[in-house]
Amino acid sequence: MADDRHKKLSVLYASGKELQISGEFSSYLGKLLNTDLSKQIWDGMVLVPEFEVDDELKVLLETVVQRERVSFDSQVRLQHSIGKSSPEIARAMVYQLPTPVDAVVFPKDKELRRLITVLKKENIKITVYGGGSSVTGGIRSKKYERVVCIDTSNLNELEIGKGFCTAGAGLTGSEAEKLLNAKGLTMGFFPESLEHSTIGGWISTKASGQESNAYGDIEDIVISVDLYRSDSTVIEDNYTRISSGVSGKDIATGGEGRNGIVVRAKMKTFPKPERRYFQSFLLPSFKSGIDFMKTLERFPDVMRLMDETETDLALNEAGDSFSKRVLQRMMKSRGISQGSMVIIMSREKISVPKISGSIKMGKSPAVRWNETRYQRPYLGNILWKRSVVVDTLETSASWNDLPSLYQNVKNEFTQVTKEIGINGLIMSHISHEYQSGACIYFTFMFKSSNPVEDLDTIRDHMVQTFLSSGGSITHHHGIGNEFRKYLSDGLKSIQDKASDPIFLQI
Ligand SMILES: Cc1cc2nc3c(=O)[nH]c(=O)nc-3n(C[C@H](O)[C@H](O)[C@H](O)COP(=O)(O)OP(=O)(O)OC[C@H]3O[C@@H](n4cnc5c(N)ncnc54)[C@H](O)[C@@H]3O)c2cc1C
Structure with missing residues (x-):
């Protein structure tokens, strides 16, 4: 049996990848959170315990799937039992690890049907793992007599047809x-x-x-x-x-x-x-941006409206520059103390109707967003390593409900963090638009000596506020383990009818 005792597993997003932030930006963010961000106190890794190997299961699995595509390795099992949601990372930070699956298999399509039949016959539950980027506890395993995780990485062919x-x-x-x-x-x-x-x-x-x-x-x-x-x-x-x-x-x-x-x-x-076109504007406020967006008949391919806090952070992250100083002078002359930035990306050249009181910021902020769009989550890793809990929650609501939902969620966050006695920071942006409404996405962070409990409390208050303000549970992250409790009885009952009991019901 392999010696797993000294193995470590990174529980952060895309381990090994980092986004560099300047010292100025780190101290700016530290000031907002009232904490020192200069020192790393966690490497984002957990020590992997040695899990027992079920020899009977090993024999069974190896009769169906080629031996090299079956793993009982503790690190592999833990990795396939933990996703990237903040509650999972917070628990891992204080070494509360999930129940691991008993084995991980990487079947080819031709092995899959027999594998499912055999597991069903033996009453062994199945979990399914794609890229493991779930942020809702979707791949978390549960205590059950035996659970096998099917990793889909060997289902990887691609054939191109016309239009599909x-x-x-x-x-x-x-x-x-x-x-x-x-x-x-x-x-x-x-x-x-x-x-x-x-x-x-x-x-x-x-x-x-x-x-x-x-x-x-x-x-x-x-x-x-x-x-x-x-x-x-x-x-x-x-x-x-x-x-x-x-x-x-x-x-x-x-x-x-x-x-x-x-x-x-x-x-x-x-x-x-063939091409992308970029534009950015600074609007007098987030509210004026929402009012503007709801008048549009067509939305650009990407239109992201950031609230004042997120705008401030984005401008500070970009560092000091001539254009930033020009922007600050223009804001001052127009009486805007903290604006709200909107970035636009489209495949065709489009002209956006004049936005009252706005300042044109050229294409750079939108170009920068596009260039770093897949690296931005690594900023979260920097914070986690300084034991700052960082999380995102998103919802959708009608244009009419969005302004009050935004305000209610911010108020609730301020209230609950005050009650807990911690310093927190919350910001938001609108990211996907529809004729009837939009997705609003909140990012929040805080430092606490009780990260697990405080995060659960804050999340619950925020989701309850989504629901009481006309929002959905989530807009695109799914429901997973962590949000199922908010599903209405009607939807729960329909969804349960579609489920297949051999697959672990989260
Ligand atoms: C940094 C970051 C950014 C993100 N950005 C976005 C975003 O912009 N938009 C967005 O929608 N989401 C986003 N997410 C959430 C996440 O990436 C999505 O939920 C994604 O669809 C999960 O895909 P995955 O392959 O990683 O699935 P996993 O995390 O492996 O699994 C997610 C769920 O799907 C099930 N599953 C996976 N594959 C299969 C399969 N073949 N058959 C049946 N069930 C399966 C799993 O059992 C689990 O319940 C983000 C997450 C992170 C960490």
């Missing part, structure tokens, strides 16, 4: 884009986790990419899926559209590993844009 591709569920976004880009195509789906999340994961969490205004959310991009369940197999890869009741696509979308395994999916493809 058939992609293996385990392909990451970057892998799929690379293959498509080589043929002048794109899938048009760009979550911030593109480098690590998979097609199966996107479908299963009902995800949304940053260019959803142009290409749609995942349910608009998936044409059909092949779904393996323990009681049936749904093969839809020949369909362009099916006009019949509930389809595999319907059951798979948002299924979060409870409804079977997405093996492959037929996805739309689009010509890769």
